[in-house]
Amino acid sequence: MTLSDSSIINKNLDRITLEAEFPAYKSSIKKAFEAGQAHILDWWDELTPTEKTNLLNRISTINFPLIKDLFNDTLLKVPQPAQGNITPPQIIPIPKDDAEKKIAQRARQIGENSLQKGETAIITVAGGDGTRLGINGPKGVFPITPIAGKSIFQLHAEKICAIQKRYNIQIPWYIMTSENNFPATQNYFQSHQFFGLDSRQVRFFNQGMLPVVDLQGNLLMDSKSTIVMSPNGHGGIIIALREKGILDDMKMRGIKNIFYHQVDNVLIKIADPLFIGYHVMDGAEMSLKVVKKSHPEEKVGVVVNVNGRLHVIEYSELSKEDMYAKNKDGTLKYNAGNIAIHMISIDFLEKIHQMGEAIPYHAAIKKVPFFAEDGSIVNPRKNNAVKFESFIFDILKYVRKGVIMEVIREEEFSPVKNMEGENSPATSRQDMINLFGRWLRNAGFSIPADHQGNVIGLIEINPCFALDEEELRNKVDKHLQFNGNLSL
Numbered sequence: 001m002t003l004s005d006s007s008i009i010n011k012n013l014d015r016i017t018l019e020a021e022f023p024a025y026k027s028s029i030k031k032a033f034e035a036g037q038a039h040i041l042d043w044w045d046e047l048t049p050t051e052k053t054n055l056l057n058r059i060s061t062i063n064f065p066l067i068k069d070l071f072n073d074t075l076l077k078v079p080q081p082a083q084g085n086i087t088p089p090q091i092i093p094i095p096k097d098d099a100e101k102k103i104a105q106r107a108r109q110i111g112e113n114s115l116q117k118g119e120t121a122i123i124t125v126a127g128g129d130g131t132r133l134g135i136n137g138p139k140g141v142f143p144i145t146p147i148a149g150k151s152i153f154q155l156h157a158e159k160i161c162a163i164q165k166r167y168n169i170q171i172p173w174y175i176m177t178s179e180n181n182f183p184a185t186q187n188y189f190q191s192h193q194f195f196g197l198d199s200r201q202v203r204f205f206n207q208g209m210l211p212v213v214d215l216q217g218n219l220l221m222d223s224k225s226t227i228v229m230s231p232n233g234h235g236g237i238i239i240a241l242r243e244k245g246i247l248d249d250m251k252m253r254g255i256k257n258i259f260y261h262q263v264d265n266v267l268i269k270i271a272d273p274l275f276i277g278y279h280v281m282d283g284a285e286m287s288l289k290v291v292k293k294s295h296p297e298e299k300v301g302v303v304v305n306v307n308g309r310l311h312v313i314e315y316s317e318l319s320k321e322d323m324y325a326k327n328k329d330g331t332l333k334y335n336a337g338n339i340a341i342h343m344i345s346i347d348f349l350e351k352i353h354q355m356g357e358a359i360p361y362h363a364a365i366k367k368v369p370f371f372a373e374d375g376s377i378v379n380p381r382k383n384n385a386v387k388f389e390s391f392i393f394d395i396l397k398y399v400r401k402g403v404i405m406e407v408i409r410e411e412e413f414s415p416v417k418n419m420e421g422e423n424s425p426a427t428s429r430q431d432m433i434n435l436f437g438r439w440l441r442n443a444g445f446s447i448p449a450d451h452q453g454n455v456i457g458l459i460e461i462n463p464c465f466a467l468d469e470e471e472l473r474n475k476v477d478k479h480l481q482f483n484g485n486l487s488l
């Protein structure tokens, strides 16, 4: 008898009996057995009636053939260099001369007008498990600001408050969560009175979840009655926007474009009018901010054209030759590091939905605790599991018109990914302090730095006091003396 034999009898029950007992779940039970995943019912006889129903409900949400295909297609595939004719894309540079500054000024005005007309919404994707950071609960509640210890969510909320005040507007803010962190995220905002925002402008929605499998493709359990589920990647936003009615809500509110960002970038310039302006000015479908790569082998996706279409090539897919290819002036040929800040038009999202094409999934091999056969919880030391995720940038292949705008990494990108080392809370705090330090220095104050250029001391500037360097210069007390610890 094989695992996929439809008459298989697992430890405690057979399929026919189970189907007869729960006719409403007949087809889901059949699919689970046929996919060789009957072990998820190994503890059936020990479950309470509620646990049984919950487990069957969960099973009914799982697309077993899809999981099997994903496991075979994604996991067993070795990353290949990207195929096709790869060329560097056209990039809007950081304005240097008067002509470029004039274009930027025009773009900013267009962006400000668009914001004032209420055409832009903000979407924060905050559904990730934050495995590398290793905290329980949503990453957004992690305390991050250098002095006050405000959370990442509070920091974003205060930036939104500040921009709303500046333009006398209200910007709808949509926050994507996973099933795992939805209640904690919503409760967190409620218990903090939405950090001064109007609760009606903030809407939370859940992304889809997929089961996590072991390295042989078997679904993992985290208790006798629960299957380990994981959010389906930031690309899950595409389906969730439609399924959760968010796109309809946006259209009803007259939204034309969304400003997309990831929760963990603490330097994000939320709803940046300049970026919005370039996107609107060009009638773009999807736009991207990029930074120069720090070195050829930096593990960051690179924005390129493949056969004339925009594409993000993951570092593992970039051939060594392309990785090190140089322009005549010695700069890297493929140098546009994707920092996951996008403008996306609602019409484009509609187009994707109408096409009905699925965006691909990628496999991520991770360490995932699981419920073992002997009834114990195992915390593996080595990677033991596969999560399937879709990526937002995979929709780029459908983009006919997109804008790529270069920004300065130190001003706009510092994600919190790991508990220690690079991209950690410590580096993000220092990046915030350094940014504030530069604003103050440019305003004429003396701010000491060490030999690596890091500010010596602590600085925190509330977005409501100053959202940018110009606002700081206009507001700051000219007699201020920096004594190593400054909160404004």
Ligand code: UTP
Pocket: 125, 126, 127, 128, 129, 130, 131, 132, 133, 139, 176, 207, 230, 231, 232, 233, 234, 236, 261, 262, 263, 264, 389, 417
């Ligand atoms: P990452 O891919 O860095 O994942 O997500 P993560 O969950 O934050 O951390 P690890 O990989 O488990 O350590 C980048 C952004 O995309 C969001 C995250 O919340 C983060 O803002 N994201 C990721 C989702 O919203 N959903 C997902 O399924 C995955």
